[in-house]
Amino acid sequence: MTFQLNAAAFDKNAPILYAIVAIILAVVVAQAVFFLVRAYRRGVKIGMSKAVLNKTMLRAGVFTIAPAVAILVGIVALSQKLGIPLPWLRLSVIGSFSYETIAANVFEGNVTDATVYVTVALVMTCGMLVSMFLPLFTAKKIQRGLMHIRQRDKKWGEIFMNALFLGMISAFLGYVFGGVGEGGSGWIPVLVFLVSAVVMALCGLLLKVTKWRWINDYALPICIVAGMVCAVPITMLLG
Amino acid sequence: MKRNILRSFDDNTHLFGRIWGVVAAVLIIAFPFVCMAIFGVGVDWKIFASGLSIIVMYCAVGAVETFTYTPMLGSGGTYLGFVTGNLSNLKVPCALNCMEQAGVEKGTEEAEVISTISIAVSSIVTMLIIVLGVVLISFLTPIFENEALAPAFDNVLPALFGGMAVVYISKxxxxxxxxxxxxxxxxxxxxxxxxxxxxxxxxxxxxxxxxxxxxxxxxxxxxxxxxLGEQGTPAAQPELPSVADAVPDEETEVAALQALGEDAAAKEASEGKEADAKEAPAADNADKADAPEAKGEEKK
Structure with a gap:
């Protein structure tokens, strides 16, 4: 039995490609399950309540739905050019829609040739080499460095961690305004951002008034969905 | 003496993270080469050369992202996040949201646990949604390619960061x-x-x-x-090391003792798991100046 196919009869949706991608992703899922079980057991061992750990899993699952559907949209968008298996792999592992799209565009038009297909796949893969390997060498040192900061000055350690997250959030705040120079359509993400922010503020208010704790759990997913839904009429008005 | 040679949970996280990371990276890198073997073709170096600048640019971005996101994600979250990807648009906000909701202090071992769990669940759910989408792709394509719906999917980032900004900037x-x-x-x-x-x-x-x-x-x-308030409140006790290192991973503890040929001690350690599990939280909680997990929940 041979798996070698004829390059002339190349099919970017060949079943063998699906099989290869499924095997790779099965290993990635196995890694996720391994770390999940390990972290859960550790949480229980250090005295964290199971209710909190279970709730965290539920929150993470709910939070993921809307962004994951957006990733799926990216796969659909790339599937015309590259078939389904390659975008399925690339958007399920380290990488991003923006990078994969740029990398895919090293070749103009739809890929119908095996040589072009493997070349595009190679370009997509090579761009993520540093992201795949560098954390393996640096993660331990970075984590130990953080630990050292916290040991030396606990208050500064807390501020340091908050500053890291706020640095990222501030960059994305700027990014949202990055198209305002275009005029009307450039303001669409700004308005979506504001809708999401207002919904979050309303959730906070509602939580304060009603004391419904479930609002706290789902406030951010609600904001994401509200922002995405409102993007449609906003685009109709400004687009 | 014996305890010094044992690997802590944190050490094991790095060990397992590296092993899984290498395995995943090799498989991911293998894809184009396996395709070459299957279709019996080589690389078009002209096309590849045109993509070199993109590769170099994204390798630089990858290096910067490693140093930026690793402190945010914790050890387990980093190893997992840098394999499963979609960091800024999903994994980092998800971990951040879950840590905030659980009321854990960032940088502590509780935060490490919550971050790892949230990234793992997020990765699994993403995979499931994508598999479902791939199976139903012929049905979903007209919906996803509908021009009226396109703005919704184009604006996930503003929708995500709008809500997050309110929480973090106000705090x-x-x-x-x-x-x-x-x-x-x-x-x-x-x-x-x-x-x-x-x-x-x-x-x-x-x-x-x-x-x-x-x-x-x-x-x-x-x-x-x-x-930003009073300066310099040095931790009376080393925090993370005392929590992470004082309670070694049970399985490795047994394995390490067995490796030393101390079967009796290994058996004792194995049998004492339950007692250890009960004692550990008490010892850890004594070390923690701040609220344990359950207390964090009560705040809300």
Missing amino acids: NWKISVVPCVLMLLVFIIASYVTGSGDLAGTLIGVMVPVGVIVTLLSSRYMYKKGW
């Missing part, structure tokens, strides 16, 4: 002012200078670490000036 408004004003100025000026939003997509990869550095520097300045 840490003093340290937010400088980076937020700076980032707004940079992106708005760039947008007006170029007359388009195209540059924003390229800039964001660079501006995340810039934002982090600016926030750290301005926070440090404010902290030293005493604008």
Whole structure:
């Protein structure tokens, strides 16, 4: 039995490609399950309540739905050019829609040739080499460095961690305004951002008034969905 | 003496993380080469050369992202996140949200547990949704390609960060002012200078670490000036090491003892798992100056 196919009869949706991608992703899922079980057991061992750990899993699952559907949209968008298996792999592992799209565009038009297909796949893969390997060498040192900061000055350690997250959030705040120079359509993400922010503020208010704790759990997913839904009429008005 | 040779849970996280990371990376890298073997073709070096600048640019972005996101994700979250990807648009916000909701202090072992669980669940759920989408792709394609719905999927990031910004900026408004004003100025000026939003997509990869550095520097300045409350509250007890290292991983403890040929001790350790599990939280809680997990939940 041979798996070698004829390059002339190349099919970017060949079943063998699906099989290869499924095997790779099965290993990635196995890694996720391994770390999940390990972290859960550790949480229980250090005295964290199971209710909190279970709730965290539920929150993470709910939070993921809307962004994951957006990733799926990216796969659909790339599937015309590259078939389904390659975008399925690339958007399920380290990488991003923006990078994969740029990398895919090293070749103009739809890929119908095996040589072009493997070349595009190679370009997509090579761009993520540093992201795949560098954390393996640096993660331990970075984590130990953080630990050292916290040991030396606990208050500064807390501020340091908050500053890291706020640095990222501030960059994305700027990014949202990055198209305002275009005029009307450039303001669409700004308005979506504001809708999401207002919904979050309303959730906070509602939580304060009603004391419904479930609002706290789902406030951010609600904001994401509200922002995405409102993007449609906003685009109709400004687009 | 015996305890010194045992690997802590944290050490094992790095060991397992590296093993899984290498396995996953090899498989991911193998894909194009396996395709070459299957179809009996080679690389078109002309096309590859045209993509070299993109590869170099994204390798640089990858290096910067590693140093930016690793402190946010914790050890387990980092190893997992840098395999499963979609960091800024999913994994980092998800971990951040879950840590906030669980009321854990960032940088502690509880935060490490919550971050790892959230990234693992997020990765699994993403995979499931994508598999479902791939199976139903012929049915979903017309929906996803519907022009009226396109804006919803194009605006996930603003929708995600709008809600997050309210929570984080309101809680840490003093340290937010400088980076937020700076980032707004940079992106708005760039947008007006170029007359388009195209540059924003390229800039964001660079501006995340810039934002982090600016926030750290301005926070440090404010902290030293005493604008962020009283300075210098050194931890009486080393925090993370005492929690992470004092309670070795059960399985490795047994394995290590067995490796030393101390079967009796190994058996004892194995049988004492339950007692150890009960004792550990008590010891850990004594070390923690701040609220344990359950207390954090009660706050809400």
